[in-house]
Amino acid sequence: MIRTYDEKNALELLKSLVEIDSVNPVYGGPGEGELADFVENWLETRGIASHRQPVLPGRDNIYCRIGPRDAPALLLEAHMDTVGVEGWKTGDPHELRVEGNRFYGRGSCDTKGSLACFLLTLERFAREPEKLNRALVFAASVDEESKQIGAVELAKLSESLKIKWAITGEPTRSDVIARHKGFGRYLVSVTGKAAHASTPDLGENAVYKGARLCQKFEEHAAELRCKPADGEIELGTLNVGAIRGGVGFNIVPDLCQIDLDRRLGRFESAEAARESLQRICSSETGVGFEVFLERPPLRGEDSDLLVSDMISAAKRVGHMISEREVPYMTNAVAYESVGVPALVFGPGDIAQAHKSDEYIEAGEVVRSVEILESLLLR
CATH class of the missing domain: 3.40.630.10 (Zn peptidases)
Structure with a gap:
């Protein structure tokens, strides 16, 4: 009983x-x-x-x-x-x-x-x-x-x-x-070259490069939302969770860091999702890509x-x-x-x-x- x-x-x-x-x-x-x-x-x-x-x-x-x-x-x-x-x-x-x-x-x-x-x-x-x-x-x-x-x-x-x-x-x-869903969490590091803000052409602005990557991440996120799927559980998503970079007004930043959260649809693999993000990162020079955590x-x-x-x-x-x-x-x-x-x-x-x-x-x-x-x- x-x-x-x-x-x-x-x-x-x-x-x-x-x-x-x-x-x-x-x-x-x-x-x-x-x-x-x-x-x-x-x-x-x-x-x-x-x-x-x-x-x-x-x-x-x-x-x-x-x-x-x-x-x-x-x-x-x-x-x-x-x-x-x-x-x-x-x-x-x-x-x-x-x-x-x-x-x-x-x-x-x-x-x-x-x-x-x-x-x-x-x-x-x-x-x-x-x-x-x-x-x-x-x-x-x-x-x-x-x-x-x-x-x-x-x-x-x-x-x-x-x-x-x-x-x-x-x-x-x-x-x-x-x-x-599963997920992948990734750490993207973008390196540039520091310089005085009065002569920015002597440096390489890592934040600008990071911003261009974020634009491409947003476009990739939109593509994921448009993929055919039998229910929300099968749709992958992408989110830029944090972006950090720069020291102050008068310094061209030489480092920008981006945190990515990639949710995996039920039939997606972490490997395929990761490779897509790595291809985006390869469109800029000086970009590092690190896996923080992946779960199916x-x-x-x-x-x-x-x-x-x-x-x-x-x-x-x-x-x-x-x-x-x-x-x-x-x-x-x-x-x-x-x-x-x-x-x-x-x-x-x-x-x-x-x-x-x-x-x-x-x-x-x-x-x-x-x-x-x-x-x-x-």
């Missing part, structure tokens, strides 16, 4: 998670160390043996496995890191603030709500592992908000942990995501059965959910890349992710827990 979960207990756990500052170091935060300690201790106090997987200095994945030793396992994975808190609108971003049916705090939605959901699911079946219809692996990962290194490292354990399916936690309002799309070619199982599980407990496709990136690609069918699922709405007033609504965590219990119950 499916339990009726206590909203109060779910929010108490979420409150504890939000109170721990786990802002990714790329945003100037301390990282996930303290939160990993909390998760490890939370599991230990419930008699659940866990393991640490070192990923980066002072930043470890936490994982555990329960259920039949030889049975294939479902992975429930949620990342522990958050984006920064600069510009947070009201109060302390690391205190869960209640206003009506909304609970505000950094990570409440993205994605400590999923972390709380998965921990509560694990706790329920750790007490009665004989009621599992398969083995269960739980993992709390690091670095999703930067390079997803935690998920990539965790995926290397899929064979030893007998992981056959994976669900990665993100705010989907309990819908299931089996397909999403989530294609979902082997996920149909898990999708239908999730939708059926939700119906059994009175929740109507659907399958959707999204343009953003998740850790799920790390598991699909090693042959594990992977979905994205969790409480909260992606529209609140990374915002300066991030929140999750009451009932979201409990609804997702009930769906997962229905999925896993023998």
